[in-house]
Amino acid sequence: MFSALKNQIAFFRQFRQRFETTGAIAPSSRFLARSMTSYLAARDPAIPLRVLEIGPGTGPVTNSIVQHLRPQDVFDLVELNEEFVRILSQRFESEPAWKAVKTQSTIHQLPVQEFQTSAPYDFVISGLPLNNFPAELVTSIAETYFRLLKPAGVLSYFEYMYVRPIRKVVTRGAERIRITAIDSTMQQHCDRCRIRRDNIWLNTPPAWVQHLRGF
Numbered sequence: 600m601f602s603a604l605k606n607q608i609a610f611f612r613q614f615r616q617r618f619e620t621t622g623a624i625a626p627s628s629r630f631l632a633r634s635m636t637s638y639l640a641a642r643d644p645a646i647p648l649r650v651l652e653i654g655p656g657t658g659p660v661t662n663s664i665v666q667h668l669r670p671q672d673v674f675d676l677v678e679l680n681e682e683f684v685r686i687l688s689q690r691f692e693s694e695p696a697w698k699a700v701k702t703q704s705t706i707h708q709l710p711v712q713e714f715q716t717s718a719p720y721d722f723v724i725s726g727l728p729l730n731n732f733p734a735e736l737v738t739s740i741a742e743t744y745f746r747l748l749k750p751a752g753v754l755s756y757f758e759y760m761y762v763r764p765i766r767k768v769v770t771r772g773a774e775r776i777r778i779t780a781i782d783s784t785m786q787q788h789c790d791r792c793r794i795r796r797d798n799i800w801l802n803t804p805p806a807w808v809q810h811l812r813g814f
């Protein structure tokens with residue numbers, strides 16, 4: 600309980616210091632984490648998997664991922680912020696469910712658009728705050744998601760409800776152009792590849808979890 604509070608405080612500090620990349624005031628709820636890992640949870644335990652988490656932050660979604668991993672799986676995490684990397688590393692040292700998968704897990708500290716891998720992943724689970732980024736970066740990150748995902752794999756990411764529809768109406772000028780471009784990019788991917796969307800009301804703020812199939 601105490602470490603959960605410490606993580607919340609650390610997250611809020613990063614929100615104040617690095618708003619653009621942190622993108623939220625609080626770590627995701629367990630309800631959102633459960634939705635983000637729902638396809639992973641339905642896996643066949645006999646088949647080894649490659650799992651990638653992008654933007655784990657203090658690890659609320661990671662905490663759900665580690666419960667579903669089996670000994671032959673590979674788990675990579677890509678996180679930009681060194682303070683979050685420090686917290687994640689500590690959790691792999693101290694929390695039983697994390698310790699159990701420590702040897703098969705690797706934290707990479709870099710922007711995901713620069714991340715290279717020898718093989719694609721069965722599951723890509725992303726917490727990136729796309730609505731905060733320049734439109735060209737979102738295009739590049741969306742391409743990265745599908746480059747890293749196997750054709751039959753599942754990409755799960757979340758976005759806060761109604762942020763783009765509202766901002767498209769209430770903003771003007773460059774900000775409206777940016778948000779409209781991001782909306783168009785992500786809508787095209789959803790139109791082509793979406794399997795399901797979950798509404799998560801018990802989260803601050805409420806969120807949509809999008810699940811897309813690779814191609």
Ligand SMILES: C[S@@+](CC[C@H](N)C(=O)[O-])C[C@H]1O[C@@H](n2cnc3c(N)ncnc32)[C@H](O)[C@@H]1O
Pocket residue numbers: 620621622623625626627653654655656657658659660677678679680683709710711712725726727728
């Ligand atoms: C909205 S927070 C989500 C944190 C956590 N997954 C959660 O649900 O509470 C976004 C996270 O993405 C990370 N991030 C932002 N841009 C990134 C990038 N280009 N590559 C990797 N991580 C990034 C931030 O440092 C932060 O940890």
